[in-house]
Amino acid sequence: MNSAAAPAGSDGVAGCRHVAIIMDGNGRWARKRLMPRAVGHKRGVEVVREVTRAARDMGLEALTLYAFSSENWKRPADEVADLMGLLRGFIRNDIDEFVANNVRLRVIGDYQHLAGDIVDLIEDALARTALNTGTQLAIALNYGSQQEIARAAALAAAEGEVTPETIEVHLDTHGMPPLDLVIRTSGEERLSNFLLWQAAYAELWFTDVLWPDFTPAHLKEAIDAFAMRERRYGGR
Numbered sequence: 001m002n003s004a005a006a007p008a009g010s011d012g013v014a015g016c017r018h019v020a021i022i023m024d025g026n027g028r029w030a031r032k033r034l035m036p037r038a039v040g041h042k043r044g045v046e047v048v049r050e051v052t053r054a055a056r057d058m059g060l061e062a063l064t065l066y067a068f069s070s071e072n073w074k075r076p077a078d079e080v081a082d083l084m085g086l087l088r089g090f091i092r093n094d095i096d097e098f099v100a101n102n103v104r105l106r107v108i109g110d111y112q113h114l115a116g117d118i119v120d121l122i123e124d125a126l127a128r129t130a131l132n133t134g135t136q137l138a139i140a141l142n143y144g145s146q147q148e149i150a151r152a153a154a155l156a157a158a159e160g161e162v163t164p165e166t167i168e169v170h171l172d173t174h175g176m177p178p179l180d181l182v183i184r185t186s187g188e189e190r191l192s193n194f195l196l197w198q199a200a201y202a203e204l205w206f207t208d209v210l211w212p213d214f215t216p217a218h219l220k221e222a223i224d225a226f227a228m229r230e231r232r233y234g235g236r
C-alpha cells in the first residue's frame with residue numbers, strides 16, 4: 001500500500017510502483033539554443049534512455065512515457081517525420097539492452113496505425129521482451145486517453161455490463177500496477193489527454209525543467225515528494 005508519508009524506504013521508490021511522465025519542452029529547449037526543434041527531440045531520446053535506466057536501477061515496477069499523442073499528428077509533417085525517425089532508432093538501438101536487463105516493453109495507444117515498418121519493429125520488440133519480469137516500460141504512441149477509454153468501454157459493452165471494472169480490463173495499461181505518480185516537465189500543468197482514467201488517484205508533480213534537461217535526480221526528487229504525500233482515496 002502507498003501509506004501516508006512513508007519515508008523514502010529501503011526499496012528506494014517509497015512504495016511508488018508506477019510513474020508516468022509527460023515528457024514536454026523539447027521544442028522550447030531547442031529554441032532557447034537557437035537550434036531546430038529536432039535537436040531538442042534528439043536530446044529528449046537520450047534522456048529517455050537515462051531515465052529508463054535509472055527507473056530500472058531503483059527497482060521501479062513500471063514507467064510509462066508519453067512519446068507521441070494522438071493529437072501530435074497536428075504538427076508539421078517534417079516534425080512528425082523527425083519524431084518517427086527517432087522512434088525507429090530508439091527501438092532498434094535499445095531493444096538489446098531491454099532484453100539484457102529484464103525490461104518488459106509495452107506500448108499503449110493505437111500503434112497499429114503507425115508506419116508498417118514501425119509496427120513491425122514494435123511487435124518484434126514486444127515479443128522479445130514479453131517474458132521479462134523486471135521493470136515494465138510502457139511507451140505511449142499515437143496515444144489518446146479519451147480514445148482508449150472509448151475503445152475499452154465499447155469492448156466492455158460488447159461483452160455485457162459496463163462498469164469501472166469491466167472497462168479497466170480493456171485499457172491498454174491492463175496488467176500494469178496502479179498509477180501512483182504523474183510527472184510533467186516544462187511548466188505546463190495539464191494532462192493533455194494522458195492516462196485520464198488511470199490518474200484518478202495518482203499524485204501529480206510538475207516541474208519547470210524542460211525534458212532535455214531532466215535527469216535521474218529529478219525523478220528521485222519527484223518520488224521523494226510522492227513519499228511525503230498523504231493519499232486518502234476519498235476516505236479519512
Ligand code: IPE
Pocket residue numbers: 023024025026027028029067068072083186211
Ligand atoms: C515534447 O516536446 C515532445 C513531444 C510532444 C513529442 P514538445 O515538442 O511538445 O516541446 P514544446 O512543448 O514545444 O517545448
Ligand code: IPE
Pocket residue numbers: 022023024025066067068069072188190192
Ligand atoms: C503532450 O505534450 C504530448 C507528449 C508529451 C507526447 P504536448 O506538447 O503535445 O501537449 P500540449 O499540446 O502542450 O497540451
Ligand code: MG
Pocket residue numbers: 024025026
Ligand atoms: Mg509541448
